[in-house]
Structure formats: structure tokens, C-alpha cells
Amino acid sequence: MDIARIERRIGVRATPDQIWDLIADLPGWDRWNPVETRLEGAIAFGAEIALTERIGDLPERRAAMRVGEWQPYSQLVWAEKRGLWFRSMRYFEIEPLEQPGSCIVANGFIFSGLRGEMFFDRHRKHLRHAVDAVAEAWKAAAEA
Template identity: 40%
Template sequence: MEHRIGVQAPARVVWEVLADLDSWSQWNPLYTKAQGKLAIGGALVLTLQLPDESPETIRPVVTDWTPDSLLHWKLTLAGGLVRSVRYLEIDELAEASCIFANGEIMGGLLGRYVAKRMGRKMYRGFAAMGEALKVRAEARWRAEGGNPTSAS
């Protein structure tokens, strides 16, 4: 499942918001705390807050990252019965606009069950994160002297 949203700010600005894990608690409704290292094999510690669920600490591992472009991590739960790849990707459209896509691919013996059971909440969480990132990146771009519009 995936959520995509247009952002009226350069990919660089969107990346700066994403890469600043320490500030996620200030803007990100899906991951209310984030720590770790953005490097291949880097361990992350995230507090996941799905809508209408209790917060949960997860410990994914970064599998890929490219500044101004993407961050991917993998997570294994329930002794490997649930495996997921989470992706946050920025597609630059023009000098000051891009698309932010965030989603998850689930696998493992119970992956399909978890995706079906939690899919709507996960999508709502992805959408909330995308909307919040859009607001934060456009505000940062405006503060730098850019001119985001209200269109997305």
C-alpha cells in the first residue's frame, strides 16, 4: 500500500525534513519518536503510532538511502512470520516541486493477514505522515525565501 502527495518545495528541502530524525516528534503523527543512523545497515528505533492503536516501538534496519531521493528500511516481526519493507521516496518534478511517496510492502507467512487486518489504519497513517511532511517542507521552503503554492 502507498500514499503519494505533491509538495511545493525542492526535493532537497523534503529530504532535510526526512533526514532530521530528531525532529520527527515535532511533526510526524505516524512516527512520534525516531532515533538512529541513516546508513546502510543502520539501526533505527521508531515509535509507531497508527490511528486508534497504542504506540509501539519498532526497530527496523536501513536497507537503502540516497540523499534527496529515498529511504528504505526492513522490519522483521513475530520471529520472521511478518516481514516488511518500508519506503519513503521523493520524486523531483521540477526545481521546486516533487512527489513524496510512502508505503510498505509486506511479506512473510503472516504478512498478508497483517496487511489485511491493519491496512486501512496503515494507509491513514501514511496519509497523515505525507500531509504533515508537506506542511513542514513547504514552511521550511517559504522560510528560505521559496514560494510554495497551495496546490499539490
């Protein structure tokens, strides 16, 4: 199976609790996330999250995702099946550092299937900008 991945990791001066609070407040994503907005749903295994996604010059779209994995104060992963040959995953991870009140946060996309890899290749620049923008905004919100 073909897989393409893009990620941004960044250091944040905040506790896992402070960072997770931003993730767990789905309606609050509008205040800090420039890519995924208007989130509705619940963080639970198999639960649906509906959101609006804006990535670069791509058309804004409303999409429904399924929570695949989550662990409080650590990670949230959702997935979307886009037809027979295309699946995308979106993830947010929190890794505490030894220094109290500091973490590494990561966000990224994983595309699988032939069409997923083609989508990634065609839109790599916009996807890179999206993960960078989310990382910077997440950091700013958590440190505020």
C-alpha cells in the same frame, strides 16, 4: 511469497533538498510526523533506527528497524523482521518534477510473508490513514 503494499503519493512545492532535510533530521520527526516519532539512530546502510510507531487504534509500540536502502535527496527504506513469517518495510521517496521547486513524495508500507499479508488485511484502514496522515504532514512541513 505473499506481498501487500499501501502507498500515498502527493505533490509538494519544495525542492528535494528541503524535503530531504526533514527526513535526515531524525530527532526532528516529532515536529512533523504523526506516525513515527522519537527516532534515534543514523541513516546509513544497515544502521539501526529506533522509533515509536502509532498507527490508528493499534497499540503504540517501540521498534528497532534496519536501514535497507537510502539515497540522499531521493529515498529512505527501513525494514523490520517480525518473527519467521512476517517482514515489514517502510519507505519514503522524493521524485523531482520538471517544474523547479516541485516534487512528488511517496511514503508507504510493504508487508511480506503470510502473517504480513494477514496483518495488512486486518489493519488496512489504519494503514491507509497512516500513510495519508504522513503525506499531508510531510507536505505541510516541507512547504512551510
